[in-house]
Amino acid sequence: MKPHLQRYLLRPLLWLLGSLLVGLIRATGQTRIQRISHYSVTGPIIARLTRLLLAKKNHYLDDNLRRVFPDASVEQRQHIRQRYYANLLLTATESLTMDGNERQRSQIDGLENLQHARDRQQGILFVSGHINNWEMNRRIIEQLGFPAWELYRDFADTRFDYLTFNRRFRAGPKMISTARISELIGHLSNGDNAHILIDIKVKKGRNGQQLDFAGQPAWTSTFAAEMALRHNLALIPTYTQREANGHYRQIFEASLTSEHPTANDHIQASACQLTERINQSLSNQLKQNPASWLLWDTNRWGP
Helix, strand or coil, X not given: CCHHHHHHHHHHHHHHHHHHHHHHHHHHXXXXXXXXXXXCCHHHHHHHHHHHHCCCCHHHHHHHHHHHCCCCCHHHHHHHHHHHHHHHHHHHHHHHHCCCCCHHHEEEECHHHXXXXXXXXXXXXXXXXCECCHHHHHHHHHXXXXXXXXXXXXXXXXXXXXXXXXXXXXCCCCEEEXXXXXXXXXXXXXXXXXXXXXXXXXXXXXXXXXXXECCEEEEEECHHHXXXXXXXXXXXXXXXXXXXXXXXXXXXXXXXXXXCCCCHHHHHHHHHHHHHHHHHHHHHHHHHCHHHECCXXXXXXXX
């Protein structure tokens, strides 16, 4: 299709279909989706529909589950897969129905770790992964009085105006595109807070080191740990867990520290050590509730 036809015909159609889907999800509601996704009859249907809607592929998912849970039975992996797709749909529902009152529906664990950093006049670098609704992390952090910058990646599909989508549904005054990472570094050097996800595969040479993740070597960015060391930031893992009836538990773990000296010539070794500790924290979340991690269908452990 020619670019001008694509712009004037296909994009409006996709926006219309997307608006209808958003309306359907909002009308159904998080609690109903969570309930029907757990039924033995409707659960597999929800999983299949979600996979089709999001164009997900099973080959990475199945391979990764076998890699991380080699002793699990076929039935156990099927159960994880079904709950994983239900979690994807729940996350989409939450993202489209956030109302700014997430803090009131959340139990906070580890708030003293944030207060300790504030008492020491330290900025906080919150680190996390794609666990449940990762975008809720930053919302709750802000509602607790700790506004944080966050990186986001613009989608590149030219059939859809994803830049507008980002601005309307994801981006806000504290969101910075990965194309402007130097801007984030400037904020960190000033002691500002930030929220960074580190469970995405990176290439060697882009702060990428092959470190243990869930028992397997995986290319992992050491950027967050390096920034924390260079700018004296508290490095705090944080996760959102779902509770019953649309409530949440927000977890703030203790700040991570390095045993290596932090002189410039030792920064890389210290950053690797800290990143391994972040990976261990993420791995604990992943193994406690495998379906909560939303990157099973990616080539996370690829070369």
